[in-house]
Amino acid sequence: MEENKKFKRIVVKLGTNVLVSKGNLDDLIYANIADQVAKLSLQGIEVIIVSSGSIKAGEECLQGFKMDIDGYPEEILSVAGIPNWTSKWSAAFSRRGIPMAPILVTYGSWKNKYERANIKNRIPICLGFGIIPVINENDFVSDKEIKLMTKGISENDRLARMVAKLAGADGVLFLTRVGGIRKNYLQNSKEEFYDVINVDKLPLELHIAQNVSGDGRGGMNAKLKAGIYCARRGMYTVIGGLQEEDAILKFARKEKIGTLLTSDVPKSIFKKFILKFF
Numbered sequence: 001m002e003e004n005k006k007f008k009r010i011v012v013k014l015g016t017n018v019l020v021s022k023g024n025l026d027d028l029i030y031a032n033i034a035d036q037v038a039k040l041s042l043q044g045i046e047v048i049i050v051s052s053g054s055i056k057a058g059e060e061c062l063q064g065f066k067m068d069i070d071g072y073p074e075e076i077l078s079v080a081g082i083p084n085w086t087s088k089w090s091a092a093f094s095r096r097g098i099p100m101a102p103i104l105v106t107y108g109s110w111k112n113k114y115e116r117a118n119i120k121n122r123i124p125i126c127l128g129f130g131i132i133p134v135i136n137e138n139d140f141v142s143d144k145e146i147k148l149m150t151k152g153i154s155e156n157d158r159l160a161r162m163v164a165k166l167a168g169a170d171g172v173l174f175l176t177r178v179g180g181i182r183k184n185y186l187q188n189s190k191e192e193f194y195d196v197i198n199v200d201k202l203p204l205e206l207h208i209a210q211n212v213s214g215d216g217r218g219g220m221n222a223k224l225k226a227g228i229y230c231a232r233r234g235m236y237t238v239i240g241g242l243q244e245e246d247a248i249l250k251f252a253r254k255e256k257i258g259t260l261l262t263s264d265v266p267k268s269i270f271k272k273f274i275l276k277f278f
Contacts, residue, residue, distance in 0.1 A: 033094050040249070060081070160172065161227075162227040176220070178241060197259055
């Protein structure tokens with residue numbers, strides 16, 4: 001993507017841990033995100049949110065009923081949390097005069113030609129009416145996200161790149177508490193971040209992480225996999241931290257936050273051939 005070209009449509013992916021403070025979903029974090037999205041909307045930039053958090057929302061909801069949730073299946077917690085999950089986002093955007101649309105999907109939706117077409121066609125309609133789509137996996141119907149969460153992975157990272165591709169996004173921001181991809185990744189180092197990674201020339205340690213283990217170091221490896229997918233399709237792709245002030249706005253201005261993923265794969269027939277099998 002050209003450095004000076006303005007975004008038309010971006011996807012912002014948020015895991016549960018990004019939305020939690022002191023053990024609970026934090027209304028101030030939702031408000032901060034909504035503030036930034038509202039400012040981008042005024043600039044004509046469309047924002048799609050891919051958000052986890054329904055399981056945590058379910059825990060908080062049922063605990064509010066004085067229920068002992070120990071042993072509750074997470075797919076039950078998730079579906080019980082949908083009203084609370086939705087209300088958190090709805091309240092944050094409503095205070096800024098913006099409606100939101102909760103969209104729950106399964107991976108079967110991508111395999112079903114009719115459902116995939118509906119997602120592709122209706123997300124832009126929502127955006128055209130000024131409605132913010134907030135997308136999550138339907139854990140009650142499909143428990144793939146839950147199974148992978150036990151390995152420290154968020155399948156919603158994959159969902160984010162699928163949404164970005166289907167919706168024709170030109171930018172994708174994966175927000176984490178870590179803030180980017182750290183150097184000496186395999187040693188779980190606390191060293192500084194990579195500023196830029198060319199995904200076609202991965203540092204050896206990242207190449208090993210991607211190929212030796214499908215899980216790698218949990219969530220960050222899943223984000224890297226999803227980020228590689230997006231970067232190779234020409235999307236401006238960053239793995240960054242929400243804790244950085246105005247992280248979403250800085251991303252939209254292409255200012256430095258976290259780790260930028262780039263690709264040298266040429267925009268050609270060769271590229272289309274390679275990506276078909278990636």
